[in-house]
Amino acid sequence: MTELTVSVAIKARRSTRSYKNEPIPHALLEEVLRPACMAPSAKNGQPWRVTVLQGARLEAFRAAVVAAFESGKTGSFGASAGSLRSMRGGRSLQKAFAPAMEAAGVSPAELIRRSIVFFDAPAVALVSLDEADLPRGLVDAGLFVSHLCLAAQGLGLDSCIAGYVRIVEGAVSDFLNWGKGRRLILGVALGYGAGEPIDGFKSPREPFDETVEWEE
Numbered sequence: 442m443t444e445l446t447v448s449v450a451i452k453a454r455r456s457t458r459s460y461k462n463e464p465i466p467h468a469l470l471e472e473v474l475r476p477a478c479m480a481p482s483a484k485n486g487q488p489w490r491v492t493v494l495q496g497a498r499l500e501a502f503r504a505a506v507v508a509a510f511e512s513g514k515t516g517s518f519g520a521s522a523g524s525l526r527s528m529r530g531g532r533s534l535q536k537a538f539a540p541a542m543e544a545a546g547v548s549p550a551e552l553i554r555r556s557i558v559f560f561d562a563p564a565v566a567l568v569s570l571d572e573a574d575l576p577r578g579l580v581d582a583g584l585f586v587s588h589l590c591l592a593a594q595g596l597g598l599d600s601c602i603a604g605y606v607r608i609v610e611g612a613v614s615d616f617l618n619w620g621k622g623r624r625l626i627l628g629v630a631l632g633y634g635a636g637e638p639i640d641g642f643k644s645p646r647e648p649f650d651e652t653v654e655w656e657e
């Protein structure tokens with residue numbers, strides 16, 4: 442396939458929440474991850490680490506996080522619905538997003554459940570930081586994830602960032618034998634979109650003129 446330009450990839454990217462059962466060649470994932478590692482970071486600290494799961498290992502991961510979720514071994518997400526309301530775009534997002542999900546038959550609880558299993562995508566990238574790099578490494582990790590999603594889009598792969606996975610951080614950390622001090626920040630589902638009803642909605646954006654302030 443032809444690689445998309447950056448601006449075309451930016452416009453094409455959206456959070457994809459249904460995936461075809463089609464594995465991603467290792468070489469293609471590597472082609473996505475290498476430019477992601479070119480993301481900028483404060484003082485070039487590159488604090489991120491990324492763990493890529495596929496195949497049987499990903500299925501075992503899913504079983505482990507679902508078991509933790511169902512037995513209530515969950516922690517806090519760190520950004521409740523309440524705090525979302527204080528975000529500038531939060532209100533319009535909630536207004537449009539939740540009803541669209543409900544219409545597709547996905548309740549808020551179901552969205553969390555599907556998020557922690559990364560919507561059954563064929564590959565998952567988990568981005569982690571050393572605790573010592575918190576909180577300042579969060580910006581760098583965000584830039585890494587953004588680069589990752591756009592690089593994926595450019596090479597024909599859909600993606601969805603899943604922050605909800607943090608509620609099962611303990612199970613993730615145990616599964617990957619991370620030990621103390623390594624924190625899960627975000628996960629990214631990667632694959633080929635299946636176009637199910639859950640993906641029938643395009644998240645709106647705040648009006649451009651209310652977002653960009655010109656001083657010239």
Ligand SMILES: Cc1cc2nc3c(=O)[nH]c(=O)nc-3n(C[C@H](O)[C@H](O)[C@H](O)COP(=O)(O)O)c2cc1C
Binds near residue numbers: 455552643
């Ligand atoms: C930090 C972060 C965490 C997110 N976590 C989730 C998640 O757990 N589940 C989910 O379905 N979407 C998640 N999203 C996707 C957002 O809902 C999505 O980016 C937003 O609604 C804009 O839609 P778009 O990505 O389709 O443009 C997350 C996005 C970000 C940036």
